[in-house]
Amino acid sequence: MKPFLFSLRFRLILLVLLAVLPALGLALYTGLEGRRQAAVEAQDNAVRLARLMARDQDRLVEGADQLLNALARLPAIRDRDPAACNALFADLLTQHGRYANFVASDPDGDVFCSGEPLSGPVNFADRAWFQQALATGDFVVGEYVIGRITGKALLVFAYPTLDGAGQVRAVVSAGLDLAWLDQLAAETQLPPGSTFTVVDRGGTVLARDPDPQQWVGQTLPAETLIQAMLARQGEGTVVTDGLDGVPRLYGFAPAQGGLYVSIGIPTRVAYAEANRTLAQHLLGLGLVAALALAAAWVGSEAFLLRRVRDLVGATQRLSAGDLGARTGLPYGVGELSQLARAFDGMAEALQQRESERARMEASLRASTERYSLLFDTMLDGLALHEIVCDESGQPCDYRFLEVNPAFEALTGLRAADVVGRTVLEALPGTEAHWIDTYGRVALTGESARFESYSAALGKHFEIVAYSPRQGQFATIMGDITDRKQAEEQLRQLKEFNEGIVQSTAEGIAVEDAEGYFTFVNPAAATVLGYTPEELVGRHWTDVIPPDQQPTVRAADERRMRGQADRYELELVRKDGTRFPVLVSGSPRFDTEEGRFAGTLAVFTDLSELKRLEEQFLQAQKMEAVGRLAGGVAHDFNNLLTVIHLSSRLLERQLRPEDPLGGHVQRIQDAGRRAANLTKQLLAFSRREIVEPKVLDLNDLIGELSKMLRRLLGEDVELLTALGEDLWPVYADPTQVEQVIVNLAVNARDAMPTGGTLTLETGNVVLDAAYAAHHLEVEPGEYVMLAVSDTGMGMNDEVKAHLFEPFFTTKEKGKGTGLGLSTVFGIVKQNGGHVWVYSEPGQGTSFKIYLPRVGKATQAASDRPTSGATSPLRGSETLLLVEDETEVRELVKNILTAQGYQVLVAQDGVEALQVAGEYKEPIHLLLTDVVMPRMSGRELADQLRARHPQVRVLYMSGYTDNAIVHHGVLEAGIAFLPKPLTEDRLLREVRAVLDATVRPSAGVEKEETP
Amino acid sequence: MTGCCARILVVDDEPALVRLCADLLIEAGYQAHPAYGGQQALDRLEQERFDLLLLDLKMPGVDGLTVLRRAGELHPGVTAVVMTSYATKENIIDALRAGARDFLLKPFDPEDLLQAVGNVLAAR
Secondary structure, eight states: OHHHHHSHHHHHHHHHHHHHHHHHHHHHHHHHHHHHHHHHHHHHHHHHHHHHHHHHHHHHHHHHHHHHHHHHTOHHHHTTOHHHHHHHHHHHHHHOTTEEEEEEEOTTSBEEEESSOOSSOOBOTTOHHHHHHHHHOSOEEEEEEEOTTTOSEEEEEEEEEEOTTSOEEEEEEEEEEHHHHHHHHHHSOOOTTOEEEEEOTTSBEEEEESSHHHHTTOBOTTSHHHHHHHHHSSOEEEEEEOTTSOEEEEEEEEETTTEEEEEEEEHHHHTHHHHHHHHHHHHHHHHHHHHHHHHHHHHIIIIIIHHHHHHHHHHHHHHTTOTTOOOOOOOOSSHHHHHHHHHHHHHHHHHHHHHHHHHHHHHHHHHHHHHHHHHHHOSSEEEEEEEEEOTTSOEEEEEEEEEOHHHHHHHOOOHHHHBTSBHHHHOTTOOHHHHHHHHHHHHHOOOEEEEEEETTTTEEEEEEEEOSSTTEEEEEEEEOHHHHHHHHHHHHHHHHHHHHHHHOSSEEEEEOTTSBEEEEOHHHHHHHTSOHHHHTTOBGGGTSOGGGHHHHHHHHHHHHTTOOEEEEEEEEOTTSOEEEEEEEEEEEEOTTTOOEEEEEEEEEEOHHHHHHHHHHHHHHHHHHHHHHHHHHHHHHHHHHHHHHHHHHHHHHHSOTTOTTHHHHHHHHHHHHHHHHHHHHHHHHTTOSOOOOEEEOHHHHHHHHHHHHHHHHOSSEEEEEEOOTTOOOEEEOHHHHHHHHHHHHHHHHHHOTTOEEEEEEEEEEEEOHHHHHHSTTOOSEEEEEEEEEEOSOOOOHHHHHHTTSTTOOOSOTTTOOSOHHHHHHHHHHHTTOEEEEEEOTTSOEEEEEEEEBOSSOOHHHHTSOOOTTTOTTOOOOEEEEEOSSHHHHHHHHHHHHHTTOEEEEESSHHHHHHHHHHOOSOOOEEEEESSOSSSOHHHHHHHHHHHOTTOEEEEEESOOOHHHHHHOSTTTSSEEEESSOOHHHHHHHHHHHHHOSSOOOOGGGGGGOO | OOTTTOEEEEEESOHHHHHHHHHHHHHTTOEEEEEESHHHHHHHHHHOOOSEEEEESOOSSSOHHHHHHHHHHHSTTOEEEEEESOOOHHHHHHHHHHTEEEEEESSOOHHHHHHHHHHHHHHO
C-alpha cells in the first residue's frame, strides 16, 4: 500500500479529490439550501394545503350556513310542524350525505323535528351551540359533540329561526358527520404519512386522518401544534412530533367557525424532495467524484499512467541496455507526448549514438583488424620504432616496437629478436647516419624517403620513414629490386637503343612534317660532314641535291599516305661532294591525331658498297673472261702442240742447208709466240702451273733492275725504294718477274716522253677494316710491291677495264692486251691483290700485295700451337724433298723443332739416293708434286718399293679448297697446299702419320694390306 | 724394259696430235697405237693390253680420267703419262690418283714427251 501512497495514481486521485471537494461542498451547500428551500416550499405547501382544507371547511360552513339559513325560514320550522319538518329533514339527509342529521329545536332546546327519527325527547339546551345560537341569533358553528340522536361525532351548525318579532322561534341545527369529514380528509390527496387534523377552538380534534377514531374528540391543548395554532390565530407552520410521535411539518390555517385545519406532513415526506435533491446532489456529486476518480483512475491509466509506464518501461529497458526501447507512444502536443517524443528522441539519439559508437567500434575493430591484417600481410616491411636519445637529447639509438612479417622477410631479422631491443643491441654495426636520419624523422616529424641497397640480401629497398608521433618513427620498407632491375633494364634498353642509334653506321634522321631535321644521329651527321647540332633545324633540301629532290618529294607523298619505302639517292655533303645512299623512309604519325608528323629516314652510305659492287662485278667479269681464255687456250694448245711437234719433225728431216729451214723456223717462232700468248692467257685465268718459291722481292728486283733499265730505255729513270727487312713471299719468281716486267712496259708506254718509274717495296698489315672494303682480301701481313710511273695516268673508264684481256689503249700491234690481265692473274694465283691508283695527268701506281710467308700467318694464328704438350710434335723420320732451298730449309726447321728426324733432298733422284743410304725406317715422304727430273709421284712409287711402310704427303703450290676440304685420308693422297703455314704443315704431317689406314692411291692396291 | 717392246696407246681428241705423238714414239722404237678420243681408247683397252697410256685429260665425250680409271681396272699395273694444257690441280691430282705417273704440259717438245715416257717405263 505504501508504494501506492506515492504512486502517481494515488496522487492523481488525491488531486482529483481535492478538485472535487469544493464542488462537493458546494453541492452539499446547494443541496442543503435546496433542502431548506424545499422545506420552505413544503411548509408553504402545508400551509397551502391547510388553507385549502380550511377553505373547504369554510365552504362547508358557508354551505351549512346557507342551508340552515334557508331551513330556518321554512314554515315548517317556524311553525314547528314536526311532521313536515321531519320529512324535510329526512329528505335533506338523503340529499346532503355529509350531515348526520338535521334537527330543529325549540328555543328551549327541545327537539321537535329531526331528520333522524327520534327515539325520545331530546333537548339541546345544554349545548353550547344552542345557547350561542340563542344568544347571538345568528349562525353558529358548534364544537365537537357526540350527536345525541345519531350518536355520531358531529360538528353542529345552528341557525335560529326568528319570528317576526325577532324572537327565536326555533333553532335549526345540522350535525356534520365528522366521519365524512374524515372521509373527506381521507379523500384529499395528501403526501403519504401526512395527517389532516381539524380542531376546534377548544383544541378538540374534530377530524383526523389517519386514525380518526383514535384522535377525534380528543382535546389536546397541550400539544405543541394545537398551541401553535391557537397561539397564532392564523396560518403557520410548525414542525413537531405529531400525536403519533412522528415528526411532521404541520401547516395550519384557520377556518370559519373557529376551526383550525392542519396538515401534517411527515418531515420525512415533506423534506423528501429536498433530501432527495440533496441526496441526488450528493449522489451526483459522489458519482461525479467517483466518475472523476474512475476517470482519473482510468484516464490516468489511459492518458498518463500507461504512457508513464511505457515511458518507465522504455526507460528501464533503455537503462537495461535495450537501445531499441521506444515508448511506442503517439506523438502529440501533450507534455507526455513531448516527453515521449523527447524520450524517443533521446533514445533514438542514444541508439544512434550507440550504434554510431558500435559502428565506430566495429569500424575501429575492423580498422584494427584491417590494420592488423594489413600489417601482417602487407608486402612492404613495416616497423615501428621509438627513438632513444642521450642526455643531451641527441638521438643515439632507437628501439624496435613492432615489426611485421614482411619486415622479417625482407630484412631477415626476426621479430622475436628485435622487438623491444634497440638497434644497437640487435645490430651493433648499425651506422650512425641511420640513427641520425631516423632521429630527425622521429623528432621533427619530417618524413624521409630513400633507397637503400643491401648487398647481403642482394635487394634494393625503398624506405619511407615518418613519425606517427613525437619520438617515434615508422619505416616502410619496400622491396624495389624488381623495379630497380626493371629500371636498370629499361636504362640498359634505353642505353642499348640509344647506343644503337648513336653508334650505328646507318644514318638516322628524323624530319618534321615540314621536312626540317629534328634529330640526326652521329653517323648521319658525320657522313654528311656536319655536326649533329648543325644539321638539326636544316631542311632536307640542304642535303639532297636538286636533281634528286623529285624522288624525295614523290616518296614524301607516299609517306603521307602511310607508305614506307626504300630508294637510292645521292646526298650532298657539306663540302658539296655527293655520295650514294640507300634511304629507308618511314612515315611518322602523330600518335594522338594520326596526322603525318614527318619522316624517319634511315640511310646507308652506299659509297663502299658501290665500290665493292664494282669490284665484284669486275672480279666476276675477270673470272668469266678467264674461263673463256682458259677454254680457248686449251684448244689453242692442242693446235700449237701439233704445230710445234710437226715443225720439229719437219726440221729434223731437213738438212741444215735446206732453204725450207727458214720457213720451218718461222713456223716454230710463231708457234712459240702463240704458246706464250696462250700461257699468258692461262696465267690470267690462273691455270698456269706455278712453281712458287720463297722469295725476297728486294732480291728479285735487284736481279731484275738491269734488265728493266734496258727495257725502259734512256728517257725513263728507274728508282727503287726497297723496304728494309722485307718479309718473304711465296710465289713463282718467273711470274713475279713477269708482273714487274709487264708493269714496267706499261709504265714506259705511258711515259712516251720520259719520266720516272718507281719500284717500291714494304711490309704492310692489311687489317680487317681494309679487308672489309676490299673484296677477296684476307686480313693479314703482306708484302707490298708498288710500281708507279709519272705518266699520263688513266681515267675511270680505262681503269674499269684495265685488267681485262685484250683491252688495250695502245696502237694496234703495239700490245697484246694481255699484259695487265696477266699481272692480275698472276697476282691472284699467288694469293695476292692488285690495285691501281691513277688520275689523268697524275701518273699511275699499281700496288701489289703478296701474302707474307715463313711464319704462321693468319690461318695458322687462329689455331695456335702450344709447345711441348702439343700433339703436333713427333719423333718419326721424315724425308723432305723440295727443290727450293729456302722452302726446304724452312720446312726442315719447323719439323726439327717439333722433334722430327728430317732427311732432306732437293729432287727425286737425290731423295732415292738418301733413302738408300738411310738404314732406319722412313715414316713419311714429304715431297713437292712438281719437280724437275722426277715428279713427286714417281719418287713416292719408287721409294715405296724400298720402304713399303712409308707414308706420303704431297706439297703443292696449288691452292685448292676442294683438295683441302677433301682431307688427307679419304683421298688416298695426302695433299698439303702451298703456301705452307707452320701449323698446317705440322697438322698434316701428324695426321698422315697417325692415320690408321695407310694412305694409298688406287694404283697402289697391291700395297694395301 | 727397253723402248722397243713397250706398247703405248696414244689418246687424244686431236687426231693430228695423236698421229704426231704416235710417229714420235714409233720413231723412238715404241709400239704406239692411236686412239682418237676416249671411246676408241676404251674399246681398244677392252681387247688389248698396253704398257703405257699417253693420254689427254680433256676430251669431249669420254674424258682422259675415265679412260685412265678403266684402264686401271682392266689392266692393273698399267702406267700413264697425261697431257694437259690446263694444269689445273684437280686434273693432275685426279690423274695421279687414277694411276698416272707423269704429266706433260701442252705444248711440249718431242724431247719432253720421250723423256717422260722413258722415265715412266723405266720405273715400271
